Amino acid sequence: MMGRRGPRLPDLALTDAERETLQRWARRPKTAQALALRARIVLACAEGVSNMDVSRQLQISPPTVTKWRRRFVADRLEGLSDEPRPGAPRTITDQQVETVIAKTLEEAPPNEDSHWSTRSMANAVGMSQTAISRIWRAFELKPHLVQTWKLSTDPLFVEKVRDVVGLYLDPPENALVLCVDEKSQIQALDRTAPILPVMPTTPARMTHDYVRHGTTSLFAALDVATGSIISQHYRRHRHQEFLKFLKTIDKNTPAELDLHLICDNYATHKTPVIKKWLLRHPRFHVHFTPTSASWLNLVERWFAELTNRKLRRSAHRSVTELEADVRAWIESWNADPTPFVWTKTADEIFQTLAAYCQRINDSRH
Template sequence: MAGLADEPRPGRRKSELVLSDDERAQLTRWARRAKTAQFLALRARIVLRCAEGGTNKQVAAELGVSEQSVNRWRARFVKRRLDGLVDEPRPGRPPSILLDQVEDVVVATLESAPGQDTHWSRASMAARTGLSKSTIGRIWKKFDLKPHLQDAFKLSTDPQFVAKVVDVVGLYHNPPEKAVVLCVDEKSQIQALDRSQPVLPMMPGMPERRTHDYLRHGITSLFAAFNIADGTVIGELHRRHRAVEFKKFLVTIDKAVPAGLDVHLVCDNYATHNTPEIKTWLGKHPRFHVHCTPTGSSWINQVERWFGLLTDKLIRRGVHTSVKALEEDIRAWIDSWNENPRPFTWTKTADEILKSLADYLTKLTPPATENQRET
């Protein structure tokens, strides 16, 4: 009897989950469409993975959710099919619009435009569907759709994108011993702007005010090297940003970094960084090692984040009556920064970055048709 007590209890048998072709196609659309509500996309991925034969534990680990969540949506789908993946109605007055109407609004918002306009408004979508503007607003809010907003992106076409990401991110996570890693770039065309009238200071209940027009007094360029270990910055200002100025900046770096340390530079493929003159100089200074970021991927260079701080805290709202005054303020700001430098914490690994990109590209790629899969 004691032996029987030690036998493992059999687990509950999971409900069989088999998809029809139409269900699989709809779930795939929900999972891959770039602007599907995140909760619906996740539920669709859970069901698709379960249909492939994954256990609750396996699916939960792969998708980063709890086993209880996987079990819930598996059971809901088996019982109610596709309708089981949308939120259950709450007690009270029955909904005044049907699920088909909601899907029509969402699909139209994502896949069409109103006549000659570039995007839908609540008024134009209400006119198209016969629903009220407030109802359109609630549907868009539920599915996190914001037709009035536009963001920007750029996918790198660099054939060595993967290798460069692995190289640069590897430096961030595992910097070499007896060396400094400097993120280098130039912020060019910084304008010395003066307002046409004095700036009115902030008062209780009223923000700082300034005229919309301004006077230009010339430009300067800042060459900067951000030390990823301690956050200090080597900066140098020049009125132009050619290879000649970049070489001068390399000389400045060479003098600033102790002789016993190697220097690893993270920089982009800008033309001034690759001239014969620069290559010759680097060849004569073997302690310098250049690591190029992928084309069109300035976000991977930490000095760009520092440039953003400089812009927000000094340049954007600064008032300067001459280039000299602008340069003096920039030098003072850098000196102040170096008195209390703050390094950035790079958290993403190269694998995580590449996986995020792959997931994004999957959403942009429409699912293959049956004929394409056979081919």
Template sequence: MVKTGRPKKAELTVTEADRRELVRGARAATSTQAYALRCRIVLACAEPEAFNKDVAAELGISVPTVAKWRGRFIEHGLAGLADEPRPGRPPSILLDQVQQVVELTLEQTPPDATHWSRASMARRSGLSRSTIGRIWRHFDLKPHRTEGFKISTDPLFVEKVVDVVGLYHNPPERAVVLCVDEKSQMQALDRSQPVLPMMPSAPERVTHDYVRHGTTSLFAAFNIADGTVITELHRRHRAAEFKKFLISIDKAVPAELDIHLVCDNYATHKTPLIHQWLARHPRFHVHFTPTGSSWINQVERWFGYLTAQLTRRGVHKSVAALEKDVRDWIERWNTEPRPFVWRKTAEEVLDSLARYLKRISGAEH
């Protein structure tokens, strides 16, 4: 079909040097949102048969905006994309100084520390501490913060993500899907001094040191359909205990239903003892999560609730006391279970990871 729309007043031509600068301006962290958008407009207009109407629809902006910056570029080149001078006091902080602070923050570290502080960056750049703080807030830079991550190296990562997420979105008929894992080495901890209760203007206070009274392991199977949990507590964490837990699951689930287990690659889940038991119980189907990807197992989120609401601030003088509190907490949970809602599809998970890997890829990675 022949495209319709207002014809272009003049041909827009982008040289290779201009294209490199436009791509850099559209992607650079130091570019303002307005300048980055203008660069994307020109790049889109440079495509063959790029009508203003089509570019506006692609970028989610108005046709007059596309026409304005197309005309500016045709008339003035890259200089036409800059904001026109406005009356008022000239800025005290030049753009070159802002760019220097951002580049130093992202690309270098101070010689005497692992990360920049406002004081060290102020000494390095010659700006004030408050100015450094405003620049960092504007670009959402937080050098003092660090977060953990783990990217799976499992060669079957894609297949396992598709398999597990597919279970969450489309569970099989006449079957139950259980997310299984162990919360091992749960410690019965007693603070060295009594806990000081919360008071107005003062939070609860606990001593930083404690006395250990032993450990226990919680085996749990989280039902993704209704949120109920099948659990067992064992003092040891071996394949023998995992087999006992599988037997408990077999007894708890009606015989006419198949059982799909989502579990990780822990060694106790793959021993010959477990393989033999599963071979004798064909209604069990095991789906392994990718290595280093416990976030995909819903029971881990349930363990997070247990930790936040019971064990992190709990005080127990014996393992038996810890186990009693855990059983009571689980009993209360099962009276009002709350299933989790898994919203992302496998394609969205993989696309998100691919975008992140593309952002961090470079010569230093």
């Protein structure tokens, strides 16, 4: 009895160029895996293997093998690409997209506005606000946002950056590196009505108006290695308070270790009284950041955590209550501190600043 014969398979022969291309597609390790599988199907079929054997070898269904074999025989390499899917035709041309992008980047709004909005751009190019919004999102254009920056004019900028960054990336042995600064004028604010808690579909709510109950200044020293904080509240921030804080640091650090303090150029850090005290305590080494370069001081990053996680959404009826609340938050932080790891080298910082300067010069022409 003769076995049942299936439909005759179309002949499949490859040119050298086709085989080379298919082998290259089939070797793709991560990207375009659908195309890689189709290439392997065709290569196996070109060896004279039956569709059923190819399906078992590649662990795919026989109809899948048949489909791509026929597609290749009909259209060769082009037949292995995906066919266009049905859907609404494009209503926005490439030229319209280019016009929107060019206007956003190169032109000012005609109505004396400071920046484009989706409404003004839609009116200018005759498109919908939704279309403008989609184009801006696709190209990550945000005309409504602006970032501020300031270049340091410190004549010793390069030397100070290398000094401070060197302490972060290669701290000295038998020493602590402490970032020191004060967060002044922290206000004890009480809302005029109780803060309403968060609820499903509704965020926490508070009144926009408030009552002031005084201010305090927080002096803080961030241990770069561990992320722990030495802190002290004072009602003022003169050189007298800074001197008291230096003594606090002295008492709360191992006496056998040198202390490298990174500070800004605030006048209270450089008074004759402070200089005399530092001379009498030689384990203290003060390193100043360049003027207008507070971003070099890592304690500013910790102040941002304090503001975002505690101060911004809190209410206090007195300065004493505010200070107690902040102290409790710092104790919680020190129970499980998080260090902030500096990664950029001084040369990388200089390259970034040089690029900014080049853009400034180019924008003037």
